[in-house]
Amino acid sequence: MSAATIACQTVSYRGVQMVAWWGPDEASSYLIQVWHRPGGPEVAQGDDQPATLSGSDEPSGASSRAAEGVLSVPAWMLSLLRANYLIEYAGTGSASDRPAVIIAIRRRSGAMVARFWLDTATDLPLRREMYDARGRLINEGAFIDLRIGDREMGDVPAAGAQPWSSQPVAPGLANLRKQGWPLPAILAGNMELVAVTRTAARSGTVIDASYSDGLSVVSVFLQRGELPKTLPGWHLAAVRGQQVFAGDPDERSLAWSAHGFVYTVLADAPPQLVQRIVAELPHESGAGFWQRVGRGLKRMGSWFNPFG
Numbered sequence: 142m143s144a145a146t147i148a149c150q151t152v153s154y155r156g157v158q159m160v161a162w163w164g165p166d167e168a169s170s171y172l173i174q175v176w177h178r179p180g181g182p183e184v185a186q187g188d189d190q191p192a193t194l195s196g197s198d199e200p201s202g203a204s205s206r207a208a209e210g211v212l213s214v215p216a217w218m219l220s221l222l223r224a225n226y227l228i229e230y231a232g233t234g235s236a237s238d239r240p241a242v243i244i245a246i247r248r249r250s251g252a253m254v255a256r257f258w259l260d261t262a263t264d265l266p267l268r269r270e271m272y273d274a275r276g277r278l279i280n281e282g283a284f285i286d287l288r289i290g291d292r293e294m295g296d297v298p299a300a301g302a303q304p305w306s307s308q309p310v311a312p313g314l315a316n317l318r319k320q321g322w323p324l325p326a327i328l329a330g331n332m333e334l335v336a337v338t339r340t341a342a343r344s345g346t347v348i349d350a351s352y353s354d355g356l357s358v359v360s361v362f363l364q365r366g367e368l369p370k371t372l373p374g375w376h377l378a379a380v381r382g383q384q385v386f387a388g389d390p391d392e393r394s395l396a397w398s399a400h401g402f403v404y405t406v407l408a409d410a411p412p413q414l415v416q417r418i419v420a421e422l423p424h425e426s427g428a429g430f431w432q433r434v435g436r437g438l439k440r441m442g443s444w445f446n447p448f449g
Contacts, residue, residue, distance in 0.1 A: 142228055142244060145257070146219045148264035150217040151179050155294055156287035159212055160409065162280050172285075173211075176294065183213045211282035211409060222246065222355030225331050226254060232253040236267035237284040246356065252276070254358055263289060263432060271356065271411065279411060313339075317348065323402065326353050329417035332359055352418075357410035359418060364405075367398045369435055381420040404433060 154177050161170035177183045214222075222228065231245035236258035246255035253276060258268040268283040288294075314337055318324055326334050332352035340347045348363040368386065378387040380395065388394030395415075396405040400423055408415050 142214065142219050142222065142257070142259075144264035145214050145244075145259050148260075149177070149183070149213050149215065152263050152265055152289060153178050153291045153294055154265065154287060154289045156284045158212060158282055159285045160280075160282045161410075162174070162409075163278060165446070175213075177213075178291075178294065199229050212284065214266055214270060218353060218355050220355075221333060221335070221353055225354050225357070227251075230371075231256065233261075234262075237248055237287050239267060239287075241267055243350050258283075261288070265289070273411060273413075280409075323400075323423060324348070324350050324363075328361075329421050330354055330414045332357070332414075357408070357414065359406065359408040359410050359415070361418075361422070362405040362407070364403045365401060366403050367401070368396060368403055369387065381416050383420055383424045385419065393417055397424065399425050 154175075156175055158175060159170060160173060161168060174186045175183055176185075182401065183324075227247040227249065229245050229247065231243040234241050234243050237260075240261040241258040242261060244257040244259060245253060246257070252274065255269060255271045255274055257266050259265065260267050265287075267287070269281070270278055271280040273279050277441045291350050314324065314334075317337065317339070319349065324337065331354050334350060335353050336349075336351040338349045340349065342364075344364055350361045350363065352359045352361065374384050375386040375388050375396065378385055378395075383397070385395045385397040388396070392403065394407050396403065398404070404422055406415065406419055406422075408418075409417075
């Protein structure tokens with residue numbers, strides 16, 4: 142995996158990645174276009190547009206899907222991967238019509254949690270699979286088109302493309318906490334705070350806190366304020382007894398208000414992990430508005446608790 146990290150920094154490429162998540166009743170998938178030049182971050186653009194903000198009472202940072210490449214492995218991610226999992230050689234195969242070396246990622250118990258296919262010629266990650274605790278495939282990310290080399294780059298978009306942050310936690314983190322922003326260092330599942338960005342939006346300051354265990358990345362967006370009783374394009378849902386808004390159509394964005402802040406969670410991570418993170422973050426006590434609407438809640442089903 143060290144060679145993959147170097148390749149992600151030094152190899153020029155562009156391509157299209159397919160990302161899919163599976164539950165017993167339904168599946169979701171999307172496409173991402175990615176570009177990379179040596180010395181810069183991977184630039185990724187999803188097949189849909191992020192949500193448009195229209196006021197201070199709507200969740201910021203929410204998009205129906207994450208628009209970040211899932212096959213880039215920066216050095217900080219490899220460090221977390223080594224800290225949380227076992228990494229071992231698992232043979233050879235092919236992906237994206239290219240010969241590949243297969244790397245297995247295991248829990249300390251020995252259970253398989255993921256596999257990577259690394260391009261034999263360049264060491265670039267070509268494919269990644271993730272498994273649940275019972276060994277069932279729940280996620281796949283793979284190049285369905287890959288062009289390597291400077292001549293294949295074409296025009297790298299500027300506007301609308303989102304670079305996947307590989308920056309360390311901002312030095313101003315302590316100041317943000319002093320200002321009252323709730324930014325825990327670790328979330329459920331050993332998800333460590335790896336990056337914090339601060340953006341001035343029309344509706345106020347938005348904090349984007351990114352967490353990772355080396356395999357998954359979860360973004361927690363924070364904004365001061367309170368959500369209204371209804372949100373166009375969102376519906377009420379319950380996650381481990383906590384009431385939230387879920388973004389349509391695939392319920393991959395979750396938002397709620399608590400103690401003067403609006404929380405929006407956007408994740409490409411195993412469903413049960415997202416459940417734990419949402420339940421762990423602050424929520425209001427079950428009174429007032431939520432009691433009145435409780436009977437109308439849709440419980441999160443196949444995506445947030447797909448296997449039981």
